[in-house]
Amino acid sequence: MSPKLKNTTSIHRFRLWPTLIVLTLLLLAASVTAALLGIAKIPSSQLLSSPIFLQLRLPRILLSILAGAALSVCGAAYQSVFRNPLTDPYVLGISSGASLGASLAILFGLQSHIWGIGLCALATALITVWIVYRIASIGNRLHTTTLLLTGVCLTFLITAVISFIMVLRQDKMDSIIFWTMGSFASASWFDIAVVAPVVLIGICVVLYFAKDLNLLLAGSETAKSLGVEVEKVKRILLFFTTLMIAFVVSSCGVIGFVGLVVPHCLRLILGPDNRRVVPCSILGGALFVLLCDTLARTVLQPSELPVGSLTALVGAPMFIYLLYKNKKKY
Amino acid sequence: MSNLETHNLSLRFGNNDVLSDVSLSVEAGGFYAVMGPNGCGKTTLLRCLCGLLEPSSGHVSIMNRDVRSYSARQLAQTVSVVRQHASTDLEFSAFEIVLMGRNPYQHRLENESQSDWDIVEDVMRMTNTWHLRNSKPNQMSGGELQRVMLARALAQQTPIMLLDEPTSNLDISHQYEIMSLLQDFNLKQNKTILIVVHDLNLAYRYCPELILLYDHKLLYQGPIQDGLTPSRISSVFNVKASISDGNIITSSFLQRPTADI
Numbered sequence: 001m002s003p004k005l006k007n008t009t010s011i012h013r014f015r016l017w018p019t020l021i022v023l024t025l026l027l028l029a030a031s032v033t034a035a036l037l038g039i040a041k042i043p044s045s046q047l048l049s050s051p052i053f054l055q056l057r058l059p060r061i062l063l064s065i066l067a068g069a070a071l072s073v074c075g076a077a078y079q080s081v082f083r084n085p086l087t088d089p090y091v092l093g094i095s096s097g098a099s100l101g102a103s104l105a106i107l108f109g110l111q112s113h114i115w116g117i118g119l120c121a122l123a124t125a126l127i128t129v130w131i132v133y134r135i136a137s138i139g140n141r142l143h144t145t146t147l148l149l150t151g152v153c154l155t156f157l158i159t160a161v162i163s164f165i166m167v168l169r170q171d172k173m174d175s176i177i178f179w180t181m182g183s184f185a186s187a188s189w190f191d192i193a194v195v196a197p198v199v200l201i202g203i204c205v206v207l208y209f210a211k212d213l214n215l216l217l218a219g220s221e222t223a224k225s226l227g228v229e230v231e232k233v234k235r236i237l238l239f240f241t242t243l244m245i246a247f248v249v250s251s252c253g254v255i256g257f258v259g260l261v262v263p264h265c266l267r268l269i270l271g272p273d274n275r276r277v278v279p280c281s282i283l284g285g286a287l288f289v290l291l292c293d294t295l296a297r298t299v300l301q302p303s304e305l306p307v308g309s310l311t312a313l314v315g316a317p318m319f320i321y322l323l324y325k326n327k328k329k330y
Numbered sequence: 331m332s333n334l335e336t337h338n339l340s341l342r343f344g345n346n347d348v349l350s351d352v353s354l355s356v357e358a359g360g361f362y363a364v365m366g367p368n369g370c371g372k373t374t375l376l377r378c379l380c381g382l383l384e385p386s387s388g389h390v391s392i393m394n395r396d397v398r399s400y401s402a403r404q405l406a407q408t409v410s411v412v413r414q415h416a417s418t419d420l421e422f423s424a425f426e427i428v429l430m431g432r433n434p435y436q437h438r439l440e441n442e443s444q445s446d447w448d449i450v451e452d453v454m455r456m457t458n459t460w461h462l463r464n465s466k467p468n469q470m471s472g473g474e475l476q477r478v479m480l481a482r483a484l485a486q487q488t489p490i491m492l493l494d495e496p497t498s499n500l501d502i503s504h505q506y507e508i509m510s511l512l513q514d515f516n517l518k519q520n521k522t523i524l525i526v527v528h529d530l531n532l533a534y535r536y537c538p539e540l541i542l543l544y545d546h547k548l549l550y551q552g553p554i555q556d557g558l559t560p561s562r563i564s565s566v567f568n569v570k571a572s573i574s575d576g577n578i579i580t581s582s583f584l585q586r587p588t589a590d591i
Contacts, residue, residue, distance in 0.1 A: 211438060215430055219417055221382050226486070227406030227434035272421035275441075 016276045019269060023283035027065070030287055034061050034294040039302055055189075063187040063195065064293040064307075065286040067248045068258060070199045072285025074241040075259015076278050077206050080213035081234055082136075084144050086322055088259030089245045092147070093154030095256065097128025098242075098249035099179045100158045103165050114194045114250060122246035128154055129242050181306030182253035184293050191251040202244035206278055209233055213274040255289065255308045257315020262288050264318065333358040333490060333522045334379060338388035341374060348374045349385070352548045354541060358489075359520040361513065363533035363554060366543035367567055372526045373414060375543065376492045379524070380409045392490070406434035410483035414494040414526075416475050418467045424478045425463040428454055431485030453484040456511060458504075472499035480508065484515070491515075493525040497532065505529070509536040530578045534558060542566065 035047060035057050042050045075088035082092075089095045101124030102117045110116040131154065136147035162179050177183070206213075212233045215223040224230045262284045263277055270276040289311070296305040334356035341349040349371045356362060364372050377383040379390055381397040390397040392408060400408070410431070420427065431453075432446040454460040457477045467475055476499050483491055491512075497505045513536055515521045524541070527533045533540070533554065540557035542550040544566050550557045558578065563571035569580040 208438060211433070211436075214422070215433060217422075218420060218427070218430065221377075221413070222417075224382060224402055225380060225406060225409070225411040226430055227403040229402045267421070273426065 015270055016279070019266075019276075019280050020283065023280060023287060027283055027287045027290070030290050030294070031061055031065075034290060037294060037298050059189050059192055060184045060187040060293070061290060062192050063252060064184050064290045066192070066195050066199045067184075067252050067255065068262075068285035068287070068289025069282045070202060070244040070248045070285070071255065071258035072262035072281040072288070073203050073206050073259075073278060074245055075285075076263040076274065076281045077213060077237055077241050078259065079263060080216050080274060081237055082147060083217060083219070084147060085264070085326060086144070086148060086260070086319065087151075088257065089241070090155075090254065090256035090258075091260065091319070092129075092132050092151035093158065094125050094128050094132070094151075094242060094245055095249050095254045096155045096158040098122070098125035098246045099254050100124045100161060101246070102250045103162050103179055107165050107169060114191060114247075117250040118194065118198075118247045121250045122243060125242045125246045125249075126239070128158075129238055133238070177306055178253040180254055181308035182255035182311075183304070183306055184252050185297075185304060187252070195247050195251050198247040199244055202240045203282060205240040206237065209237055210274040210278045213237075213278070214272070217272070253308070255311055257311050257319065258285055258289055260322075261311070261315050261318055264322070332356060333360075333393060334524075335391045335394075336375075336379070336388060337391075339375075339378060339385050339390065340387045341371075341378060341383065342386045347546050349378070350546050351388070352543075353388075354548055354551050356522060356524065357539075358522055359516070360522055360539050361516040361537050362522075362524045362539040362541050363537035364524055364526045364541045364543070365528070365530075365533060366549075370543045371546045372543055373494055376411070376494050376524065376526065380411050380492055381405055382411075403434050406486060406488075408488055409490045409492060410486040410488040412476075412479050412483045412491075412493040412496045414498070416467065416479045418475065420467050423464050423466055424459060424470070424481075425450065425454070427467070427478055428459075428481045428485050431482040434486060449487070450481075450485055453481045454478075456484065457481040458507065473501065473504060476500060477504070477508070488521075490522045491524070493523070495526050495528065497527060497529070505532060512536070530558065530563065530580065534576065534578055 035053060036042070036044060038052070038057060040052050042053060047053050071089060078087045078089065078092065079085055098121040101120035101122065104124070105117045105120035110120070132147065132150050135150045136143055159180060212223070212228050215226050215228050216230070216233070218226075220230045263281050266277050266280045266284055270280060289307070292310040293307045296307045296310050299305065332355045336352055336354050339349055339352040340347065352375065364375065366372055374383065378385050379397075381390070381400065392400070392405075397405070428450045429442055429446065432442060432449065436442065436446070451460065454463060457480050459474065459477045459481050462470060462474055462478065465474075467478075470478065476496055480493070480496055483493070493512075497508055500508060509532060512523055512525065516523050525537065527537075537554055540550060540552065540554040541548070542557055542562075549566065550562070560571040560573055563569065563578065563580065567580070568583065570583060571578060571580045573579070
């Protein structure tokens with residue numbers, strides 16, 4: 001083997017593990033900081049026995065980690081399945097679709113059952129995915145503009161329906177912010193117990209198909225002639241990503257742009273290979289959302305910012321930048 | 331032994347026949363030129379042969395097995411395809427793109443092995459693309475990208491190769507180079523090759539066999555010398571044709587008006 005070959009291929013191999021280790025360390029540091037920050041000052045020596053830490057901050061930290069990991073992995077998966085760098089669960093309207101089901105479940109009095117909320121969210125999110133996919137794929141090709149516009153319009157439509165539902169139930173008016181901007185304020189151990197297994201399964205499925213995601217980027221026909229069962233793989237991936245989104249949205253509302261920001265930043269370091277991007281997205285997404293949530297609850301104490309507004313502050317400019325960068329293509 | 335067969339293959343898009351009643355049989359180790367005027371169904375035929383399109387009626391069999399009974403993975407180990415248009419928006423390097431050709435032999439969670447890398451280096455050197463290994467598709471010329479796509483198909487190491495105008499973007503010396511390379515693979519490794527070409531002389535020089543389509547039907551299948559007769563060329567392609575010293579010389583029926591526009 002020529003030394004140059006070693007060089008080409010080892011660049012990428014070298015970068016996966018160091019990136020994972022750095023991200024893990026950063027995530028640990030961010031978690032400790034988040035645990036210590038807050039209105040109630042807890043001395044670090046009593047942290048582990050403090051009920052504020054155990055019942056409020058720790059579940060909140062864990063839920064933001066789970067949500068961040070799930071959303072950015074879904075973003076990475078969608079960008080390959082739809083062959084479009086601008087897609088993520090929020091832009092495609094799938095998060096909103098999930099929030100519709102969740103708020104309908106609450107309207108009909110299911111609010112004490114996160115499983116019930118989650119399954120209703122899953123049903124409406126799956127319908128949304130189906131609509132987006134059908135409208136966007138005319139003939140055999142996915143049309144980028146149609147795809148994005150469909151997602152945006154569905155978000156408008158669903159937000160309108162949800163605000164209507166909220167007016168019907170005036171006592172729950174507050175939560176419109178929750179469903180459009182997201183919040184981890186109500187995180188509980190019960191949420192973790194439900195969301196964690198769903199997210200873990202979903203992430204494992206996406207990791208399992210990481211190589212197929214690379215081939216899907218080359219186009220459906222090419223992927224098929226290189227041995228990918230394209231339709232089957234797409235269906236499995238869309239189902240499990242939607243499942244993750246449904247349960248994340250049921251527990252913390254709609255948080256946008258995570259799936260756009262994180263995989264893109266990682267691709268700058270790691271290149272396009274999903275076998276590197278997806279694993280790092282787990283940690284990167286967790287870190288990003290945890291930081292946003294910690295900022296959201298500490299910058300304007302005692303009031304709290306919606307976490308989705310912070311992710312949008314980073315994500316929306318990035319979306320516009322990507323649109324600008326890709327404008328020749330579309 | 332026949333490697334690839336179609337029986338009464340027909341394909342309809344709406345009310346338009348794209349292929350009608352094509353029955354052909356491709357021998358193992360044959361090197362076939364697929365020819366015909368624009369829009370006569372060459373690309374569609376190739377896409378049916380590799381299972382990407384489901385025919386409206388009739389069927390395709392590969393190695394005496396119906397193409398629908400293959401899994402995507404088995405099919406990718408049997409037939410490789412070079413498509414007419416390659417997408418240029420991939421962020422992967424040429425090396426990674428060619429490495430994708432090894433996918434049908436890898437388990438899902440397995441990384442590429444040393445032998446995969448060696449095969450990739452081999453085929454990239456053969457197609458004269460090794461120096462491009464770190465370039466991305468949008469940094470390459472059309473011809474370079476076509477050669478990278480050919481390298482990926484070669485990396486699949488399949489007994490059958492289907493190529494849709496792989497020489498269309500190449501300069502004349504690369505056209506000869508690619509055709510000789512394919513000829514080599516055909517003779518030494520007994521690969522079955524079907525190639526869509528427009529250049530009559532290129533086909534005449536390199537491909538012993540001809541599949542000629544005209545008006546969505548199979549017009550001729552057999553040795554190219556018997557197939558490309560001046561009279562047939564002139565009726566199919568609507569040009570004047572003559573053959574001398576193994577060269578096909580064509581000219582237009584239309585007399586261009588002298589330049590006084």
